[in-house]
Amino acid sequence: MFVPFENLSEEAKVWIYPSSRKFHQPEIPELEKKIEDFITDWKSDDESFKASYQLKYNRFIVFSAEGDKPFTNADIDLQVAFIIQLQEGYKVELLDKMNVCFKQGEYVQYKDLKDFKKLVKNKAVNEKSIVFDNLITSKSEFKYYWEVPITESWYKRFL
Template identity: 65%
Template sequence: MFVDYSTLSEESKVWIYPSSRKFYPQEIEGLKEKLQIFVDQWKTDDADFKASFQFLHNRFIVFLAEENSELTNADLDAQVAFVLQLQQEYEIELLDKMNVCFKQGEYTQYKELKDFKKLIKNKAVTGKTIIFDNLIQTKFELENYWEVPITDSWYNRFL
């Protein structure tokens, strides 16, 4: 069942899907409707199931499920199938884990890891550059460790 994000515990499980491009303004309302419908119908066989989503920076789709919810492989497969549908419908990439999202001024950039390494080598990004750590796993981590300087992330090995 869909619930307000603020009602979920800090231990809620998180899945982050970064888009290869920003969503266009005319796409956002329709996307949010689709996300809400999916979350609301995601696991209807469990009356205690609580989940939500966040759509952040016009680029990141974040699903959250209460930590005590028992998700099966079929439930996770349903999430991935939904994300694959979004990829096709919006002509974007959401499942590529070999990319880096970071802030450059007020903009969020999306680069393949090999291109990001070149940016570091050329000093186009520094240890102070804010990256999005899409490997976080809980709501607490989302709120506290998702946007961090490169030096405070696993990307610091490339500095």
């Protein structure tokens, strides 16, 4: 069942899909409708299942879900298949975990790890830079540890 994001518990599972580009304003209503439709159909046979999403910075698709039954590989496969459809439909990359998302001023940047390391070496990214940890797994972690200074993330090893 689709619910508002804030109605999910802090322990709810989270999956974050960073986009290789910002979604454009004309794309967003259709994208949000597709995501809500997917969530409504996803695990619809499980009465305890609740799920939601957020579209952060018009760039990150954040799913969150919880229920009495554990998530199966088939449940995750459905989500990944949906994400692949979005990639193809919007001509974006959403599944590449070897990229780094970080802020430069008010803008969110998306770079592959090799280019990110060069930016650190050249001091274009420093200890005050904000990075996004897209590997977090709970709503609580998302709330407190997703968007942090590089010194509070695993990326600090590159400083």
